[in-house]
Amino acid sequence: MSNTMHFHQSVARAASDHGVDTMFGLMGDANLFMVDSFVRDCGGRFVPAAHEGSSVLMALAYAHVAGKIGVATVTHGPALTNCMTALTEGVRGHIPMVLLAGDTPVASPRHLQSIDQRELVKATGAGFEQVRAPETVSKDVARAFYRAQVERRPIVLNMPADFMWEEVEHQVEVLDVFTAPGGVAEGGILDEAIGMIASARRPLILAGGGAVAARDQLIALADRLEAPLATTLKAKGLFGGHPYNIDIFGTLSTPAAYELIAQSDCIVCFGTGLHEFTTDRGKLMKGKRIVQVDIEPTAIGGGLHPDAALVADAGLTAETIVYWLDQAEIPASGFTRELDIRMLTAHPAGTGKAADGFVNFVHALERLEQALPGDRVLVTDGGRFMTEVWCRISVPDPQSFICTVNFGSIGLGLQEAVGAGLSAPGRPVVLFSGDGGFMMGGINEFNTAVRLGLDLIVIVANDSAYGAEHIQFLDRKMDPSLTEFHWPSFAGIARSLGGQGIEVRSNAELETALAALETREGPVLIELRLDPHDVPRMRT
Template sequence: MSTEVTYVYQSIAQAVLDHEIDTMFGLMGDANLFMVDHYVRHCGGEFIPVAIEGSSVMMALAYSKVSGKIGVATVTHGPALTNCITALVEGARANMPMILLAGDTPVSDTQNLQNIDQRELIKTTGAGFVQIRSPETVAQDMANAFYRAAAEKRPVVVNMPADYMWKEVQHQKISYPVFDAASMVPEGDDFDNAIGMIASARRPIILAGGGAIDAKESIVKLADRLEAPLATTLKAKGMFNDHPFNMDIFGTLSTPQAYELIAQSDCIICFGTSLHHFTTDRGKLVKDKNIVQINNEITEISKNIHPTVALTADAQLTADNIVYWLDEAEIPPSLFTRELEPHSLKQHPLGTNSQQDGSYINYIEALEKLERALPENRVLTTDGGRFMTEVWCRISAPDPQSFIVTAHFGSIGLGVQAAIGASLAVSDRPVVVFSGDGGFMMGGINEFNTAVRLKRDLIVIVCNDSAYGAEHIQFVDRQMDPGLTQFEWPSFAETATALGGQGVLVKSENDLDLAIAAIEKREKPILIELCLDPNDVPRMRV
C-alpha cells in the first residue's frame, strides 16, 4: 500500500487506471474537471470529450460490449447528469455494465442551481448507485462500483461529492474479483423430464440468446448430436454464422422459410434467453410445443412465457450434460436437418422492385447491395426507428460481440454515440452504424464531429425518409394526413462534409455505386445518405 499523500480527485482517477481502464468518455465541469485532468496528465489515460453528456454513457456502454472491459464515463452535476438518463435506462435494460462518475454539488451549497438528489434520480433508471462515503473510503467505494457493474451487469453511477475533492488521502490499490465461474449442473426430476422431451423430439430446434454466447461450442455440439437447426435471439445475432443449418434470428425477424420451420417444430431448447414476445411472436411460435428453457438467472425463467420445463443452470455445462446422457442412452438423432438444404434458412425475400423517379433509392435493394459491399470485419450498430428491423435482418455481423442494438428503451438518437464508443474499443476495425433521419438529428449530428476529431473509422448510413416513420405509418393506416410527421431536413451529406467528414447523397443506383466506391477509399468518417420514399419503407417486423 502506498503511503504517498494524494487528493481525493487524484485517488478517483488512479482507481480507474487500477482497474486497467485507459479510456474515459465524458464532459468536464466544475465537479469533475480536476479528476479528469489528473487521469490524463498523470495517469496516462485518454479522455474522449463528447458534445452532450448522454453520449458519454452510450460510448462507454458500447466500449464495454465490444472490449469486454468496463466502460467509464464522467459528467459534472445537475443537468449534466439528467442529460444521461435515457442512456442509463438503455444500459440497464440491455444488461450492459459501465461506470458513470458523476460530480455532485457541495452539500453546504443548498442554493446551487444545479443541485439535485442524485440517488433518487438514478433509482428511476434501473442503474446502480454508489456513494463515495468519505475521503478515506474512496478506493473501496470505487472498487465496489466496478465490482457491482460487472456482477450486476448494469450501469453504476458513482456520486463524487465536490466537498471531498481537495481532501488529502492515502491512495490504496483495491479491486474485487467477480466470481463468475460456470456452475449449476442440472440434476433431478426437471432435468430428467428435459432429457425425455429432447430425446423424443422429432423436429427439435435449438435457440441461443445473449446469456449463452460463451457456450457456443457446446451448443453447436448438441445441435449436431441431435441434427437440429440453430437459431439466435437478436442479442446473439451472428453466433452461428458459420453453421450450415443456422436459421439466424428466431421470431418476428425470421425468414419466411425459418418461420415455417419453427411452426413445424415440436421442441425448442432455449439457452440464455428470456423468450421476449418478439422472439416468440407473442406466443404464436411456442404454442403446443415442448419448451425447455435453460438460464442461469432464475428471474429470466418464465419471465415472458411459461416453459414446459425449466433448468436454472449454466448453458455450457447443461449442453454438455445433455449430450452425455443422450450418448449414454444411445438416443438416435432426430434427422431433422436431413430434411433441409444447408444455408437455406437465412435469405430474406428481396421484395418488389418499386419504380423510382430519381428522387429515392429502393431501401431493400440498397441494403442487399451494402451487405455485400461493407467491410466484412465490421462492428455493426443500429439506432432506433422504423428502418432498423430490415437492417437487423439483412446486414450481418461477424459475431454477437460485434453487434450493438440501442433499442432496449425504444429510444432513437443513440446509435452514432454507441458506434464511436465501439470504435475506441476496436481501433483496427471499421464500425458501421445505421441511423434514421430523426435519430441522426436528435443525437448523431451532435457527435459526428467527435468521430471526425478522433479520426475514427466510422461509416454512417442515414436512412432518410424525411419523416418519423412509426408515426407516419399510424396516420396512413387510418387514412389521415401524415404531414405532421414529415420534415424538410438539411442535407445530411452536406452537413457531414461541413463537419469535417465525407458525405455522399444517394438517390439512385448510380449514386449508390459511387457511395460504395467512396466507402472503399474512405480516409475519414463517411456518411451515406439514403433518400427514401416514406411510403415505400417496409414496416418494422415486431
C-alpha cells in the same frame, strides 16, 4: 513512499488500478480535476463527448465490444439528468459500466444544480454507490466496479464536489469477482428436460445473448440432435457458417424459417428471456415443449413459463444433455436432413425499383451487404428501418453487433458507434440510422468521430418523416403530414462537420457511393433518399 494525494487524484488512480485506460465524458465543476489527473498522472485517454448522455452510450458500446467495464464521467445536476435515457439503455442491456458522477457540495444544500441524485439514478434502474467520506474513496470506487461486474448494469458513483481537494491516503482496492462457471443442471427437472428433448422429432436450439460464451457446446448439442440452430437478435452472428443456422428466431425470421419454427415440436432455449418479439407474442411457442436454460433466475418465465426451467450455465447444461443422450443411446432426430438451408435463410429480394429521386431501401441493403467491409462492427439505431437491417446485414459475431434498442429509443446509435470504434481499433464501424434518429442524437457526435479520426461509415435512411408514425396515419387513411419533415442535407452536414458526405437518389449514385468507400479517410456518411410511401414495414 507516501500515498498521500488529493481526493480527485485518488479517484483517477483507483480507476487506473481497475485497468481503465479509456474514459468518456464531459468535464464540469465536480469532475474536471479528476479527469486531468487520469490523463496526466495515470496516462489514461479521455474522450470528450458533446453531450453527457453520449458519454454513457459510448462507454456502453466500448464495454460490449471490448468485453470489459466501460467508464464515463459527468458533473452534477443537469449533467446527470442528461444521462437518464442512456443509463436506462445500459440497464436494459445488462451492460457493466461505471459512471463517475460529481455531486453538488454537501455544504451547499441550496446549490443551483442540487438534485436528489440517488432518486434520479434509481428511476433508471442503475445502481447507486455513494462516496461516504474522502478517506473511503478507494473502497467506494472498488465497490462500484465490483457491483458493475456482478450485477451486469451501470453503477453510478456519486462524488460530492467539496471532497475533491481533500487529502487522502490512497490504497489499491480491487475486489475479486467470482468468475467460475455457473451451476450445473441436475435433479428431476433435468430428467424431464432430457426426456422432452430425447422424444422430440423436430427439435430446435435457440441461443440468446446470455449464451454467447457457450457457442461450441450448443453446436455440439445441435449436431448430436440433428437440430437446426437459431439466435435471438442479441446473439446475431453466433452460429455464422454452420450448415444448419437459420439465423434470427421470431418476427425477424425469413418466411420459410418462421414456418419451420412453427412446425418444430421442442425448442431448447439458452440464455434468452423469450420476449414477445422472439416468440411473436407467444404464437411461435404454442403446441411445443419449451426447455429454458439461464443462469439468471429472473430471465425465466417472464414472457411465458417453460415446460422445464433450468437455472444453470448454458455450456455446462448443453454438455450434460449430450452426455445423457449418449448414455441412453438416443438416436438423432434427423430433422436437419429435411432442410433446404438456402430457402430458410433467404429474405424476399428487393426490386431495385423506386420513384424518381429515391432509391429502393431493400435493394440498397442488399448492395451494402456485398460492399461493406467484412470485418465490420455493426451498430444500429432504433426506428422503422432497422428491422430490415437486422435481417439483411450480417455480422462476424455477436460482440461485433450493437443494437441500441434495449429501451426502445431512437437517437442513440452514433454515440455508441463512437465507443465501438475506440474499442476496436483497426476495424471499421458501420452505423445504420434513420433521419429522425440522426437528427436527435447523431449530428452532435458526428464531429466527435471526425475529431477522433474514426473509420466510421454512417448510413442514414432518410424518408423525411418519422416513419413508424407516418405508416400508422396511412393505415388509417389519415393525413400523415404532421410526421413529415424538410430536413437539411445530411450529406452536406457531414461535410460541414469535417467528414465525407454522399447523397444517393438513384441506383447509379448508390454504386458511386459504394465505390467511394474504397478510398475513404475518416468518417463518411451515405444519405439514402427514400420514398416515405415505399419503405418496408417494421417486423414486429
